[in-house]
Amino acid sequence: LAKTTQPISMDSYEGQEVNITCSHNNIATNDYITWYQQFPSQGPRFIIQGYKTKVTNEVASLFIPADRKSSTLSLPRVSLSDTAVYYCLVGFNNDMRFGAGTRLTVKP
Amino acid sequence: DAGVIQSPRHEVTEMGQEVTLRCKPISGHNSLFWYRQTMMRGLELLIYFNNNVPIDDSGMPEDRFSAKMPNASFSTLKIQPSEPRDSAVYFCASRRGGLGLKNIQYFGAGTRLSVL
Numbered sequence: 033l034a035k036t037t038q039p040i041s042m043d044s045y046e047g048q049e050v051n052i053t054c055s056h057n058n059i060a061t062n063d064y065i066t067w068y069q070q071f072p073s074q075g076p077r078f079i080i081q082g083y084k085t086k087v088t089n090e091v092a093s094l095f096i097p098a099d100r101k102s103s104t105l106s107l108p109r110v111s112l113s114d115t116a117v118y119y120c121l122v123g124f125n126n127d128m129r130f131g132a133g134t135r136l137t138v139k140p
Numbered sequence: 141d142a143g144v145i146q147s148p149r150h151e152v153t154e155m156g157q158e159v160t161l162r163c164k165p166i167s168g169h170n171s172l173f174w175y176r177q178t179m180m181r182g183l184e185l186l187i188y189f190n191n192n193v194p195i196d197d198s199g200m201p202e203d204r205f206s207a208k209m210p211n212a213s214f215s216t217l218k219i220q221p222s223e224p225r226d227s228a229v230y231f232c233a234s235r236r237g238g239l240g241l242k243n244i245q246y247f248g249a250g251t252r253l254s255v256l
Contacts, residue, residue, distance in 0.1 A: 066244070075144075075231045075247025076183070119183075124243075130175075130183040 036120045041135040050107040052134050054120030057101050062124045065096060065103045070117045070133070079118075080105070110138045144248035146232050152254045158220040161251045164213055165234030173245060174207055174217050175231040183231075189215065191237075222255045229253070 037055040044050045056065070064083055068076040080087055082094040082103070093106040107114060115138045121128040145164040153159055165172050173188040187197040189209045197207070204223070209215040219226055229252050233245040 064243070073250075075233065075250055076245075077247065078244040081244070129185060132182050 036122055036131045038118075038120050038131060038134045040132065041137070043137050043139060044110055045139050046111055047109050050110050050114075050136060050138075052105045052107075052118055052120075052136070053102055054105070054122075055102045056120070056122045059100050059122050060124070063122050064124060065094065065100075066121045066123075066128065067092070067094065067105050068119045068121065068130075070119065071115075076119060076130070107136075110136075112138050112140060114138050144232055144234050144246050146230075146248035146251050148251060149249060150252045150254075152256065153222055154256050155223055156221045157255075158218065159222045159226075159253060159255075161217040161230050161232075161253070163215045163217070163232030163248060165215070165232070166236075166246055167213065168236060169234035169246070170212065170237040171235040171245075172209060172215050173233040173235070174215070175233065175247075176228045177231060177250075178228045186217070219253075222253075224255045227253055227255050 064081055066081040067079045069079050070076040080089055080092050080094045082096050084096050087094045095104045115136060117133040117135050119130050119133040144166055147162045151159060170191050174186040175183050176186055177183045184199055186199045187207045188195055192209045192212055205219055207217045229250045231247050231250045233247045235243055235245045
């Protein structure tokens, strides 16, 4: 299973762009990169998924370099409600595993 | 769709008692996952089913834990006997079948278990 490494925590302020980078040096050819968000007392929720280059949806963007050994989740203009734990997962089908995640705290 | 439904939301029991957690996956999803989350160990995958068949139970901590999926719309996770160290939030998630892209897991609200 591909192992991921993320910062344990990050702080930001409202209105700023936040970039969370995940390292996955042993990513396999078939693996996708998926990000989840978890608020306190809730289950994780899917944010975005990609295989290569850039993916954008209404919530975030995901940047994946050509070697795919890392990925960056970009949250534009964060608000207090974006305070959560963000998980990066790498895998294919059911072989993805959650790591420790990055605890993002957005301050006013 | 109502999403993944877990019951009960909270469970308080005494050490040695049997505990049964329940999960109803999203209709049409054919993979089901049980997770345990604690501050110390984070989110751990306990077991997952594909088409009602257990595929990987390597995360089940010990024989006191068992999980079943008798049909596509129901699964249970049982702890017998329960111990204080089993106190955690237990999540169930389901996923639609198919390969690769958008193999997204949808999580329930969780069951917070406290074993006294």
